[in-house]
Amino acid sequence: MANPNPPPTITLTPREEQLKTLLLSAAKFIDNHDLATSPPPRDPLVLRWAGGWVRDKLLGTPSHDIDTAINAMTGEAFVDRLRDYCDVPAHRDRHGLLPDDVGRLHTVPRNPDKSKHLATSTIRLCGLDVDFVNLRRETYTEESRNPVVEFGTAEEDALRRDASVNALFYNLGTDQVEDFVGGLADLEAxxxxxxxxxxxxxxxxxxxxxxxxxxxxxxxxxxxxxxxxxxxxxxxxxxxxxxxxxxxxxxxxxxxxxxxxxxxxxxxxxxxxxxxxxFTDPERANMPRPDTATWRTAYECLEQLEANKTPGSIYDLLVTSEEARYYAWSLATLTPWEQLPDDPPVKPGKAALPLPTQAAREGFKAPNKLCDVITAAHRHRPSILGFRDMVRENRPGVNERDRFGMAIREWDARGGNWRLQVLFAILVDVQEQIGASKGGASAQEAVLAQWQRLLDHLVELDVMDAPTIKRLVDGKILAKALGVNPGRWTGPALEVALAWQFRNPGVEDPTGAIEEVRRRREELGIN
Incomplete structure (x- = not known):
């Protein structure tokens, strides 16, 4: 009677098939050398591809990273011997290896303090990134937070993994999927x-x-x-x-x-x-804990915005790259912190690092560039809200292109990614207005409509690219035109000239900008 649940099969790509044949041949070559000694020092090598690659292949998802588990040798020792095998011209010819098909060995050392309990050797082979590590078992004790790591069986290796669907093996020698912990059933379910x-x-x-x-x-x-x-x-x-x-x-x-x-x-x-x-600083004893009861409103809002990428939409205007998308979702994790007051100044005139930045920098070691955006988004939020209100209420100055353009340049200069700073203000606003009141979709749409109106206005004023506008004059040109030496006045004067540019879009002659500075010479302290 046929098995009603035959084991699944995996179809290899040509490059995977090339890699499999290479590894099996290398393992046989190593065995023939090592097992000829008396007494035999170890069991014959068995190679298995493990974890995510097996899972993804069974799900029909392409995978270019392969973890190779070895039964009787460390990953580093195997790769050393593998490279020796590949150095033989006849072996390279047999497997059709091109010069770039065998890369350099890179070993990530063991680091128990960071929960990296075993060295992993990585090498690029046949166009694929391949990790090698021995099968192992891990034993934890009350006395240490780090496990005792020893060579283990395939079943012991499967049992120590985080999830059953990540504990499947593909045995290169038998061409079979091996499941010791019910991963196939869980994958199906x-x-x-x-x-x-x-x-x-x-x-x-x-x-x-x-x-x-x-x-x-x-x-x-x-x-x-x-x-x-x-x-x-x-x-x-x-x-x-x-x-x-x-x-x-x-x-x-x-x-x-x-x-x-x-x-x-x-x-x-x-x-x-x-x-x-x-999202915290684990080293800070008095680190506050924001209320996350309304956080859902913010991240669900970002999901809604991301679903609408039509030209001119909020997401289309504010999230312009894959990196920006990553930053946007990272910012969405930090909106609860905006409800808390800032820490006292570190010293007179020096503000403390904003709490959301502390949570990101110390909580998940956010890169410096992202931390700068978080800090700027927090500090510029009142200004951004002010411009939202100006447009919403049609206040005086609403059509002053220089007012908006110079503000955008300032936001961008002090943290970068001004568009994401605006997005952060939107998410916090939705969280505060809708989350607290438990308003529905129509209420959220009304809030977002106010922000869409602001962005539409910025597009109409043609200031979305304000940070990259090319200045008509620099400090040397101004100093020569005014017949003075550069000094403290130069920076403020350049801002005056740039504001003039915003008021006069399309003008390429710097004369008007210079005259504006000349007119305000006394105000700028130009002697």
């Missing part, structure tokens, strides 16, 4: 489940909480109910704060925000109560 008991799994390595969130959102799977119930356990969250490096948290969060479904990640972080373990 769209389920994210831990191979071992969830609470102990998360206590052993709390980063698995974020990894499960990322995989669930990326794949569109649901997280097993038993796992969900303990992901927000205070013991788990406490360990996440102190046991895992913030850099590794940042890596997981970046992958979420750059993925296809960032909103799903934020929904899970919100619903599972993970916010305060991620």
């Amino acid at each position: 769209g389920l994210i489940r831990t191979p071992l008991e969830p609470l102990q799994t998360f206590l052993d390595d709390p980063l698995r909480v974020l990894r499960l969130v990322r995989f669930a959102s990326r794949l569109g799977f649901r997280i097993d109910g038993e796992a969900e119930r303990v992901m927000g356990d205070e013991r788990v969250l406490g360990n996440l704060k102190v046991k895992i490096s913030r850099e590794r948290i940042g890596v997981e969060l970046e992958k979420m925000m750059k993925g296809k479904r960032p909103v799903e990640s934020l929904r899970l972080l919100d619903r599972l109560g993970l916010y305060h373990a991620v």
Whole structure:
């Protein structure tokens, strides 16, 4: 009688097939040398492709990164021997290897303090990025936050993984998918489940909480109910704060925000109560905790805006690149912090770093460029709101092109990405106005209509590219025209000249700008 559930098969691409044949031949070559010694020093080599590559192939998703698990040799030792094998011209010819088909070896060292428990060797082969590491088992003890790592079996290696769908193997020798923990059934069911008991799994390595969130959102799977119930356990969250490096948290969060479904990640972080373990400064004893009750309104709003990319829409005008999209979703994680007052000044005249910037810099090690945008978005929000109100209420000065153009240049000069600063103001405004009142879709549309009106006005004034406008005059031209030496007056005078440019779009003759500076000579302190 035929098996009603035959094991799945994996169809390799030509490059994957080339890589598989190369690795099997190299393993046989190494075995023939090593096992000829007496007594044999180890078992014959068995190579398996593991984890995400297997999962994605079964889902029909292309994958260019391959993790190779080795039963009886470290990854670094195997790659050293593999390179020796590839150095033989006859072997290269046999496998059709071109000069660029065997790259340089790169080993990421073991770093237990950052939950990196085993060295991984990486090399580019046959156009694919391939990691090599030995099968292992991990044993955690109460005395140490770092596990004891030893060579293990394929089943032991599968059991230590974060999710069953990431614990599948493709055995290169048998051409079979191996499933030791029920990953195939979970893949079919769209389920994210831990191979071992969830609470102990998360206590052993709390980063698995974020990894499960990322995989669930990326794949569109649901997280097993038993796992969900303990992901927000205070013991788990406490360990996440102190046991895992913030850099590794940042890596997981970046992958979420750059993925296809960032909103799903934020929904899970919100619903599972993970916010305060991620977006915080774990080293600061008195770090505030913002109320996240209305946070959902902000990130759901961004999801709605992203769904409408028609020309001239809010998203189309404000999010102009993939990097900007990543920054936009990162900003959406920080809107709850805007409800809290700033820290006292560090010293007279020096403002403290804004709380949302602290949460990003220390919580997930946001890069400096993103931190600058966060700081600017926080500090310029009152000014941005003022211009929104000016347009909404048709106040005096609403048609002064220089007023808007110079403001945009200032926002951009003090943090960059002025468009994202405006987007942040929009998300906070929606969170404050709609979240607190629990207003519906029509109320949110009314709020967004006010912001669309502001952006339409900026387009009409032709100031969207204000930060890149080319000046008609520089300091030397002004000094020569006025017959004085450059000095403290130069910077303010250049701003006066630029404002004149905004009032006179299309004029290329600098005479008018120079005359404007000359007219205001006394005001500018030009002697």
